[in-house]
Amino acid sequence: MQLPILESINLMAVLPVLIIAGWACVLLVFDLLIPRSRKHWTAWLALVGLLGAAVALFFQIGHFARLGSEAAFDGMVTVDGFSIFLQVVFVLTAIVGVLLALDYLPRHGIERGEYYVLLLFTTIGMMIMSMAADLIVVFVALELLSIPLYILSGFAGMRETSEEAALKYFLLGAFASSFLVYGIALTYGGTGTTRLTGIAQAVTSDALNLPLTTVGMGLLLVGLGFKVAAVPFHMWTPDVYQGAPTPVTAFMSVGAKAGGFAALIRVLVTAFPAIASEWGTLIAVIAGLTMLLGNIVAISQSNIKRMLAYSSIAHAGYILLAVAAAQRSENASFAIGAVVFYLLAYALTNLGAFTVAIAVERDDGTGTEIDDFAGLGKTRPWMALAMALFMLSLTGMPISGGLVGKVFVFQAALQAVPGDPLLLAVVIIGVLTSVVSAFYYLKVIMVMYMREGEGKAVLPLALKTVLAATAFGTLVLGIIPGPVFQMAQRAMLK
Amino acid sequence: MFEQYYPIAVLVLLATVLSIIVVFLSRIMGPRRPTPKKSAPYESGMSPIGPAVRRLPIKFYLVAVLFILFDIEVIFLLPYATLVRELGVYGLIATGIFVFILTIGLVYEWKKGALDWE
Amino acid sequence: MIPLHWYLLVAAGMFALGIYGVLARRNAVAILMSIELMLNAVNINLVAFWRYMAPEALNGQMFAILVFAVAAAEAAVGLALIISIYRNRETVVAEDINLLKW
Numbered sequence: 001m002q003l004p005i006l007e008s009i010n011l012m013a014v015l016p017v018l019i020i021a022g023w024a025c026v027l028l029v030f031d032l033l034i035p036r037s038r039k040h041w042t043a044w045l046a047l048v049g050l051l052g053a054a055v056a057l058f059f060q061i062g063h064f065a066r067l068g069s070e071a072a073f074d075g076m077v078t079v080d081g082f083s084i085f086l087q088v089v090f091v092l093t094a095i096v097g098v099l100l101a102l103d104y105l106p107r108h109g110i111e112r113g114e115y116y117v118l119l120l121f122t123t124i125g126m127m128i129m130s131m132a133a134d135l136i137v138v139f140v141a142l143e144l145l146s147i148p149l150y151i152l153s154g155f156a157g158m159r160e161t162s163e164e165a166a167l168k169y170f171l172l173g174a175f176a177s178s179f180l181v182y183g184i185a186l187t188y189g190g191t192g193t194t195r196l197t198g199i200a201q202a203v204t205s206d207a208l209n210l211p212l213t214t215v216g217m218g219l220l221l222v223g224l225g226f227k228v229a230a231v232p233f234h235m236w237t238p239d240v241y242q243g244a245p246t247p248v249t250a251f252m253s254v255g256a257k258a259g260g261f262a263a264l265i266r267v268l269v270t271a272f273p274a275i276a277s278e279w280g281t282l283i284a285v286i287a288g289l290t291m292l293l294g295n296i297v298a299i300s301q302s303n304i305k306r307m308l309a310y311s312s313i314a315h316a317g318y319i320l321l322a323v324a325a326a327q328r329s330e331n332a333s334f335a336i337g338a339v340v341f342y343l344l345a346y347a348l349t350n351l352g353a354f355t356v357a358i359a360v361e362r363d364d365g366t367g368t369e370i371d372d373f374a375g376l377g378k379t380r381p382w383m384a385l386a387m388a389l390f391m392l393s394l395t396g397m398p399i400s401g402g403l404v405g406k407v408f409v410f411q412a413a414l415q416a417v418p419g420d421p422l423l424l425a426v427v428i429i430g431v432l433t434s435v436v437s438a439f440y441y442l443k444v445i446m447v448m449y450m451r452e453g454e455g456k457a458v459l460p461l462a463l464k465t466v467l468a469a470t471a472f473g474t475l476v477l478g479i480i481p482g483p484v485f486q487m488a489q490r491a492m493l494k
Numbered sequence: 495m496f497e498q499y500y501p502i503a504v505l506v507l508l509a510t511v512l513s514i515i516v517v518f519l520s521r522i523m524g525p526r527r528p529t530p531k532k533s534a535p536y537e538s539g540m541s542p543i544g545p546a547v548r549r550l551p552i553k554f555y556l557v558a559v560l561f562i563l564f565d566i567e568v569i570f571l572l573p574y575a576t577l578v579r580e581l582g583v584y585g586l587i588a589t590g591i592f593v594f595i596l597t598i599g600l601v602y603e604w605k606k607g608a609l610d611w612e
Numbered sequence: 613m614i615p616l617h618w619y620l621l622v623a624a625g626m627f628a629l630g631i632y633g634v635l636a637r638r639n640a641v642a643i644l645m646s647i648e649l650m651l652n653a654v655n656i657n658l659v660a661f662w663r664y665m666a667p668e669a670l671n672g673q674m675f676a677i678l679v680f681a682v683a684a685a686e687a688a689v690g691l692a693l694i695i696s697i698y699r700n701r702e703t704v705v706a707e708d709i710n711l712l713k714w
């Protein structure tokens with residue numbers, strides 16, 4: 001019997017995860033000692049833990065830039081540039097998630113320490129997802145990501161819409177993850193292993209196990225497609241985004257989506273290169289449908305959270321296009337770079353847009369209609385300007401991260417066209433739907449500047465900070481995307 | 495091939511014989527004074543007539559949910575128990591961390607008052 | 613020895629029953645039970661595959677145990693949500709929980 005030794009566990013490689021995990025456990029107990037009226041202490045402590053993880057990540061960036069990749073836990077997880085890059089995105093998103101909740105929770109009378117603890121737990125799930133090298137880890141990380149989010153979306157318990165959002169998210173999420181785990185079981189049956197690299201060796205295009213494994217891969221796509229809100233599995237998105245407390249919506253629209261894409265890329269690129277043209281075509285079709293449905297249904301929305309939900313479906317389509325482009329191994333590195341760059345740009349822009357939505361929202365949970373933005377251009381010029389920037393970035397207009405992200409995605413897809421002509425059609429759909437999306441994004445800007453209204457918004461310091469940071473980040477990605485994209489491209493899985 | 499199942503067969507046999515003996519002993523030796531209450535289907539106070547679906551206090555569900563969690567987590571100790579000697583100190587530390595995390599959960603629910611019945 | 617595909621057929625049947633339950637039942641608790649049925653079908657698959665395909669590595673068995681634990685966590689969260697909804701609305705019928713449009 002061979003025992004794992006400490007080197008093969010390699011705790012240093014997963015240090016950021018360990019910091020947050022340990023801190024979350026401590027915080028859960030510590031929160032019990034904090035009196036009801038001082039729950040913001042928990043928030044600040046959660047921030048301390050996240051900053052600690054950020055520092056550890058910072059030191060890891062240099063380390064992994066030199067070494068490439070390292071395995072930990074006996075090869076169950078791989079830490080490489082890809083996972084480090086995404087972990088940075090997750091930790092930043094979690095920090096924003098805490099800052100957004102700081103004033104929101106007490107204002108809405110739902111302040112509890114558990115919010116911050118659950119936020120830390122789901123962040124761990126996302127981080128592990130980005131480094132999964134084994135299907136077992138993919139499953140456990142996915143559940144660690146999802147279960148706290150189910151609770152968080154029902155966090156405004158006395159508000160019936162929040163509760164309903166939580167139940168719908170839970171039932172559909174559990175349904176989807178049972179497909180995922182069935183897919184994993186079939187893949188395991190076809191190949192006799194759950195290790196991604198082992199699966200890649202066992203799946204060759206003329207192998208006997210191919211039918212079983214292909215069906216398994218398809219079911220895996222169902223589970224992950226649900227997480228990223230791709231089209232046949234998107235039904236939960238608008239309801240959950242609308243019903244959940246807005247900071248939770250902001251956090252999960254970015255974190256859960258990026259986590260899903262991280263696992264999707266890891267599984268498809270590492271484990272199934274032999275059937276790349278099959279999954280490439282499948283993903284390309286899903287991407288096209290997702291862009292079409294998300295953008296077209298978003299036009300008729302009057303609620304800002306619901307509109308951003310459909311917008312998030314649409315953006316999942318653009319990212320899926322780049323995933324489909326990763327099917328050709330020669331330009332996989334560029335395509336994956338495009339995916340992580342797009343995820344970062346989308347994270348900054350979307351978090352910013354939701355920050356504005358939080359500022360406009362009233363204490364009873366109303367004030368989330370687009371009409372409530374009327375008059376903001378006069379009363380809150382800076383905030384309106386930032387919101388305009390975010391909307392332009394989501395549309396894909398110049399000097400914003402959104403445009404650069406889209407350009408990279410389309411470029412990656414065009415590079416892969418020789419291998420899969422279908423991608424050309426999907427790129428055309430992508431460009432056309434981007435134009436369509438201008439309708440509903442620009443409507444928000446129109447309402448803010450052109451229409452008379454009260455233009456009431458509550459903008460405490462924490463929200464101002466987030467707003468400034470995300471707007472700055474969106475601009476930087478739009479004006480000098482080079483360095484970040486180079487980092488993103490080097491993030492390619494090794 | 496079936497040698498290893500002998501102990502189980504003996505156990506099944508013993509259990510059957512013993513329970514038959516006990517039932518018959520009590521029937522022969524015990525006094526029998528039936529009253530209407532005693533001969534009701536459920537002797538312990540449950541009324542046999544009434545709506546089939548009865549509402550239970552929500553506390554029962556809470557306890558049931560807490561039970562499920564801790565009950566299932568113990569399953570992870572099972573593989574450890576089968577290999578406890580081979581795993582040695584390494585296994586002890588790993589299991590210790592696992593049990594410690596479970597304890598945090600227990601402390602949390604205790605402090606939150608989920609274990610108080612009243 | 614019973615051939616592998618018998619187990620796979622049982623598991624596939626259970627999984628299909630679970631899907632039917634999720635789609636056809638209206639009571640949220642029944643939907644939750646159907647999801648558990650699906651997860652248990654997966655467990656049959658996993659253990660059967662482990663026994664027939666790769667008995668030397670313990671992946672399949674361990675994975676089955678993990679699926680158990682995760683299913684328990686899901687059930688706990690789901691029941692808590694359902695109880696809380698029942699307290700507020702006196703219903704657990706999925707169609708009556710419809711404040712948000714689908």
